[in-house]
Amino acid sequence: AQKITQTQPGMFVQEKEAVTLDCTYDTSDQSYGLFWYKQPSSGEMIFLIYQGSYDEQNATEGRYSLNFQKARKSANLVISASQLGDSAMYFCAMREGRAQKLVFGQGTRLTINP
Amino acid sequence: IAGITQAPTSQILAAGRRMTLRCTQDMRHNAMYWYRQDLGLGLRLIHYSNTAGTTGKGEVPDGYSVSRANTDDFPLTLASAVPSQTSVYFCASSEFRASGRNNEQFFGPGTRLTVL
Numbered sequence: 438a439q440k441i442t443q444t445q446p447g448m449f450v451q452e453k454e455a456v457t458l459d460c461t462y463d464t465s466d467q468s469y470g471l472f473w474y475k476q477p478s479s480g481e482m483i484f485l486i487y488q489g490s491y492d493e494q495n496a497t498e499g500r501y502s503l504n505f506q507k508a509r510k511s512a513n514l515v516i517s518a519s520q521l522g523d524s525a526m527y528f529c530a531m532r533e534g535r536a537q538k539l540v541f542g543q544g545t546r547l548t549i550n551p
Numbered sequence: 552i553a554g555i556t557q558a559p560t561s562q563i564l565a566a567g568r569r570m571t572l573r574c575t576q577d578m579r580h581n582a583m584y585w586y587r588q589d590l591g592l593g594l595r596l597i598h599y600s601n602t603a604g605t606t607g608k609g610e611v612p613d614g615y616s617v618s619r620a621n622t623d624d625f626p627l628t629l630a631s632a633v634p635s636q637t638s639v640y641f642c643a644s645s646e647f648r649a650s651g652r653n654n655e656q657f658f659g660p661g662t663r664l665t666v667l
Contacts, residue, residue, distance in 0.1 A: 441593075472655065474658075480661050481660055482594075482641065482643075482658035484656070484657070487655060528593055528594065532654075537582045537599070537645055537647055538584070538596055538599055538609065539584075539594075539656060540610075541586075541593040543591060543592060543593045544593050
């Protein structure tokens with residue numbers, strides 16, 4: 438079974454609008470971590486935000502926030518006031534238990550239109 | 552500047568040839584990883600190492616081997632390359648913490664490998 442599912446292969450958003458990128462996960466562990474990474478066209482992987490399974494509040498990092506709904510097993514990334522530079526691939530990833538390994542989703546390609 | 556370096560940046564390789572992708576980090580992270588990225592499949596873990604002297608298999612280990620002789624270096628070897636190993640390869644590292652919390656992985660710039 439797919440551990441991380443990103444159902445939106447591509448999204449197109451107008452500049453300055455907010456955008457939500459979906460991520461659902463599957464795990465039986467009580468302790469896990471969820472990550473979002475950005476990959477611009479230059480290819481590097483950039484860490485954006487982290488949410489721990491025991492964290493009671495949703496994580497926020499500047500314009501990025503994570504809408505964590507534990508019962509639904511979803512960890513959606515919200516980007517407020519999108520900018521042209523936000524155009525990139527976005528990957529959701531999960532770390533289970535004490536393992537350090539990450540499992541990645543297939544990614545969502547976000548395009549911000551001026 | 553601290554970070555992860557990978558070499559080569561790109562390589563075209565004939566099928567059947569042996570190839571080693573190099574990865575070096577200067578952050579003194581305990582854990583290191585190799586991923587491959589293919590279109591539509593995201594990143595998939597090939598091998599990992601939680602500490603120098605130990606390695607483990609990831610999701611797609613067949614055809615690849617790794618070694619971890621010291622903390623900084625984590626080379627990935629393709630013993631006999633095949634066209635299906637054409638991909639972009641990323642090395643990553645993280646700090647292995649007992650609590651396992653918030654140990655983000657730092658990625659290298661990637662190696663683009665084409666096997667003909």
